[in-house]
Amino acid sequence: MFFQHIYDKSLAQASYLIGCQAKGEAIVIDAKRDIDTYLQIAQENNLTITHITETHIHADFLSGSRELAEVTGAKMYLSDEGGEDWQYQFPHISLKNGDTIKVGNLTLKVIHTPGHTPESISFLLTDHPATDEPVMIFTGDFVFVGDIGRPDLLEKAAGIAGTQEKGAKEMFHSVNDFSKLPEFIQVWPGHGAGSACGKALGAVPSSTVGYEKIRNWAFQHKEDEDGFIEYLLEGQPEPPKYFAMMKKLNKMERPLLTEVPKHEKLSKDEFLKAYNSGVKVIDTRNKADFAEGFLPKSINIQGNNSFSTWMGWLVSYSEPFILVAQEEQMEDLTRKLMRIGMDQMMGYIDNVKNLGLDLQTVDVVDIEEFKTYLNREDVQILDVRNKTEYETAHIGNSENVFVGTLEDNFDKISRDKQIVIHCQGGDRAAIAYSLLKKKGFENVKNFAGGMKEWLENNNPVNP
Template identity: 55%
Template sequence: MFFRQIYEKGLAHASYMVGCQASGTVAVIDPQRDVDVYLRIAEQEKLRITHVLETHIHADFLSGSRELQQVTGAELYLSDEGGPEWQYQFPHVGLRDGDTFMVGNVKFEVWHTPGHTPEHISFLVTDTPASSKPIMFFSGDFVFVGDVGRPDLLEKAAGYAGTMERGARQLFASLQRFKQLPDYVQVHPAHGAGSACGKALGAIPHSTVGYEKITNWALQFDDEDAFVRALLEGQPEPPRYFAMMKKLNKEARNVLPDGNVPVLPRLSGEEIEQLRRKGTLIIDTRDKFSFAGGHIPGSINIQNNNAFSTWAGWIISYDQPFALVTPPDHLEEVTRKLIRIGLDHAAGYLADVADWAVEGRQLATLPQMTVHELAKHIEQGDVVVLDVRNQSEYDAGHIAGALHIFAGYLEQQLDRIPRDRLVAVHCAGGDRSSIATSLLHRYNFSNTVNVTGGINAWIAAGYPVQPSTQSVAVAL
């Protein structure tokens, strides 16, 4: 039997290759969109990709199933569970609870495990030459290490009213079945720590049924109502792009030619200036300190780090052009992170802001404020503190009197921010606040500054925070 996990840190996404070396065949489960990694492994191991499997219609990344099918000719094995609203709208081999199929000598049994989504399925795998007993459970977004898949995304991100509680109750029932598996069965989920598909995902890459029965908070409940309340409480804000992923993963869409990663054209300073004058969004992927020191006016700073894909999905529109400022040696990495969430329409990239800063063009700076300076302004009463962290972070402890608007919702709530007062923007450590402050400068809030080090620096300096007594943030 052949097994390999492929882990993409940016979206905390795990995909898998499971196959039979005797037959030289392999299945890929929940593939990312840049599929060259699977092709390379298959070639190295002398395996042929014959099956492409998905556990559900994903919300957090654009599946590479159709790219793999195009390149390899493999069959798509997808769920036909969940009812008419949750059906894939392109040709595939439909799977239902209890179905089985073979990849060489490896047996796959389909479990319908609704809750995270109505159509969700999992795969119970048996290495038949070794044993008649199952050894692996590919749980998708059903059971994670230390957590379970959130059931609120369809309602909060995609607008399907009434699905949140129903999904939570379905998940409770699915977990009762999961508990009946032997303790030794390995659990291989589709996500790890950092994913927005749950609220408490562990960093361990895989687990066992027995370990989860002992340590996973969600498997400790016997009372369904108590489970539902605990599950729906404290879930993180679902990124805005999730609704688009649901649509693109369900319907016919453009497939990358031969599965290749696009090569973006390099833009001159004059070309990006022409785009800027047309109002084209410019995303600067450099680190926040370089951006603060000098950037193209109106550009937004989304640093090329592990959170880049998620924040690109919050900020970049799918129906409007955008351009990048990124060093050439980062370009392929940035492009991969963009196509993994379906952002294929970049007009090109500028390699160096110095190429734009010619003929009298002046780079803009992003003003910074230390926590000590912030404390003095608060004492003087001449500053508005804007906290752009998520709701649970704010509730756990915030600066007294702070205005709370999550960074992902900022663009829809600009009318809450004063233009006639100094506004000091902070997050936990300065990354999200750099996004938020640069976005506010794009909308001509020239009175905004970024608090260096965020609330972590504030607390480390000995300044006080207070917990929330109730939620006051507006959620869109």
């Protein structure tokens, strides 16, 4: 058996290519959209991708299953569980609980595991030349290392009322069924630490059924359904706005993008024409470089592993945008945007200093100056971390407006007071600063050290 774990750090998302080397056939589970990765792996290992499948209709990334099927001619095997509202709306081979996918000498048995979503399925893999016992289970967003999938996304992200309680109840029964599997089976989940699909995902890529029964909180509530549901639903992070679009695009017919596109570097005149017409500019530079000089109304979303998530929070799929980035960054950034279906980039520029525009600078304050603004009537301290972080510990007299929802909450921010913003380590505050300046707030300062520096210096916090 051939096995390859493919991991996208930007979305903490795992996919898998599994092959029967004797027959030269392979299956891909939960493919990302930049499919050249799978084509190269298959070619290098003398495999042909003949089967493609998914664990569920994804909310956090745009699946590449259809792109992969278009290029390879492989068949798509997708869940038909969950009822009519949870069906894929394009041709595929349907899967139900107990069905089997045969890939050469390998079989993948379908197990319906509702909870995260109604149609969620897992795959129990058996390598028949070696044994007739299953050896791996691919759980998607059902069981993670140390956590389980959240059942509230359909309600919070997609706006489908009444689904989180039902999903939590289904998850309770799915977890109890999972615990009956042999303890030696390897668990390969769809996400790792950093994903918004759970609240406490582990950093190691895989586990076993037995290990999860010992350390995963969900398996300590097998006799307490109410306690399980309460703990599962509390403290879940805010789902990014783009999740609703992913649910829609992963379910319906859509345009395919089978290659990583190459975007053009814009000339000064091309950029200024677009900029002056109001096209959104996303500056991907490091926050320190951005602070030293940035284009008015540009938004600082650094080109790191969180780039695609914040793009999904802050950029509408209906609006074009231009990046400030270096040429050598563009393939990586384009792949990250592809993976959430954000295809409306107009191009990029690599220098903000040669455009003939007056640049702005970020008003950064250190911890000692920050302390002088505390407990003042003429100052608003703004904590832009998420709600759970804020409720765990925050600086006294600070107010919480999560950066992902800042544009919907400008009315909560004073235009008369001095605004001082902070987050945990500075990245989210950099985004928030640029958003406030874009909206026309003049009196804004950034305590870039944030809670990290505040706590390192043993300063007091409120629980």
